[in-house]
Amino acid sequence: MTDALLKELAPQVLGVLVRRGAGFAAAEDAVQDALLEAVLTWNGTLPDEPRAWLVTVAWRKFVDGYRSEAARRRREERFHDEPPPGEPNNADDTLQVLFLCCHPDLTPASSIALTLRAVGGLTTAQIARAYLVPESTMAQRISRAKRSIDGQRLTTLGNLRTVLHVLYLIFNEGYTGEVDLAAEAIRLTRQLAASSADPEVAGLLALMLLHQARRASRWSDDGDLVALADQDRSLWDSQLISEGVTTLQGALAQDRLGEYQAQAAIAALHADAQSADETDWTQILEWYDELASLTESPVVALNRAVAVGEVDGPLAGLRALDQVPASVPRHKAVAAYLHERAGDTDRAAALYVEAAQAATSEAERDYLTRQAARLRNS
Template sequence: MHDLAELLKQLGPQVLGILVRRGADFAAAEDAVQEALVEAFRRWPNDQPDEPKAWLVTVASRKYVDAVRSEVARRRREERFHEEPDQGATEQADDTLLLLFLSCHPALPPASAVALTLRAVGGLTTRQIAQAYLVPEATMAQRISRAKRTISGERLTQPGDLGVVLRVLYLVFNEGYTGEVDLAAEAIRLTRQLARTSDEPEVAGLLALMLLHHARRASRRNPDGQLVTLADQDRSLWDTATIADGVRILQTALAKDRLGEFQVQAAIAALHADARSTAETDWTQVLEWYDELARLTDSPVVALNRVVALGEVDGPLAGLKALASVDPGVPRHAAVAAYLHEKAGDLAQARDLYAVAARAATSTAERDHLTRQAARLHTDGT
């Protein structure tokens, strides 16, 4: 049954893509595909068809036509569904891209776009998505239903906003692992699919960035579940094969000479991955890449991260001077100030700032880490 569930998870988005490409309304098509999957799950253990996808397309098409039949449109829709031949590999890739653009429609808020992407393109169940985001299943079902209603009737007559798609995929990746669904791995899988359909270097840049971050996953927490910063991570736990894959993909993207922010972020991650320790990191190159990133985006988070790199290159006092021009409301501002004050030898100020940063932390793991930092300096007698 596990193998059947995996097969249906893979086929569901493909079948949905076919229906949408043929002109079906997204919301009604998604409902029809879900009904077809339920029927397949009931029938196939005893009688699996020779062509599973073709079977699902036929059943889902029939259910869709039944659901939307009207005296005016019935014949046109039925003829279109029954006469169009099955798709090839290229069309399947195009359908994946179409679904991504629809699921990440600019009219949808980010949370809804993420949920719809995981449901329509990722093939996850509403329960799995709800569990991953720690919300009741009914709440997630309502979110997905509202999203489907929002884009109901939308047809993509021209390419959608690739930037929106990439941001949604990165949001999925940053959720990491919760419940039974590994969202980081799911985001990587979906981004690989997108990369097969697009030669845009930013798609490859995002994939490389995900891989380079994912390669450090095993070292991010200690056996007690506590957060471990990059400087203290056991680099022998890093996945060197995944790092090599990310670097290869990044180099191919950079060679196209159409630089974007995901490529730059991946380049920074690659420099960290290449170093045997924080001290051996090529901070000068890291700072140069942050300068490039600052030219591409006016993000205050980028400005804050650049301050850290500047502090490593020119010293903590230079970093503190640059920090004065960064909005103090940016998350982790106090933590960066604490780090730079500690490097500058002002341990009392650093301790107080770590405590401030802990109170402002948005996650339990980060709060506990910053509290330990403050306690460490207190124990040192400052």
């Protein structure tokens, strides 16, 4: 519980320090020092005001570090231990820090990495694995990003599209299970939706809610990954589905379609089906066509091939798959599925083995291995 609380409070405390005038890099270092001190001193017993405790400790550590720099002594009087007049003592600065991490001076890749570190609470090693780069490379990228926004206050906001992309990545990181950030991503997106009329914000929120609704059914009691078609739909959260559909309808009513709305529409159609056999694949394919017109993503083309296979048959799906680069993740898994649907079980089993070898997570690898074994033992 303490770890979850610290993860929630860290970006808020960082926002307070930046709002007071601390540079981003020094403020983030001070916050990390304060979090470490909290872990060592709280020992399971929380202070009455954990956020205020962290702000006080982090600010003092920042001031101590600031005072150690002789070149800055002349500016020391600007800083003190009490909040500046008018500072909102209970304000949640997480969203403001998120926008600062998506500052116009940063590249999208740097914004995403910095946000995952400063707002999402991921370690540098976890972010490096997500980007498939060495940890030292990612550490340098994050350090450069921090230096780029040093001196920036919580006034110059970043690009909304970058922010939405960052939130989507945070949600996906949480949804895959290594770090549970899905709830935090939804909370931040709700906060953003409350302050923005952009339909893509609502579209992203709807997409998150509809995926989150299926979360309890994605894993078996033994911890195995369960494919969408095999999930126990009685475990799906009907309240989240209802909220997601309502949110999506409000976004679509603005008649400014974007990729998150299209993705949410596909998720809504899956959620609406009482069983896998009742899935409206024709409408799903139509939405994939819309999505493909909005983005040139090869992942969209890959998923569209599955929909083509459901609507027009597996051979048509394989022809659509031929247009997708073989290097796209899960390409072999989709090929295996379509070959199995076409009755070529030997080829499907071999492809499942190849897909398992290329899997990026243990759960996915185990699932694909089971599919290969199932076909070979049938």
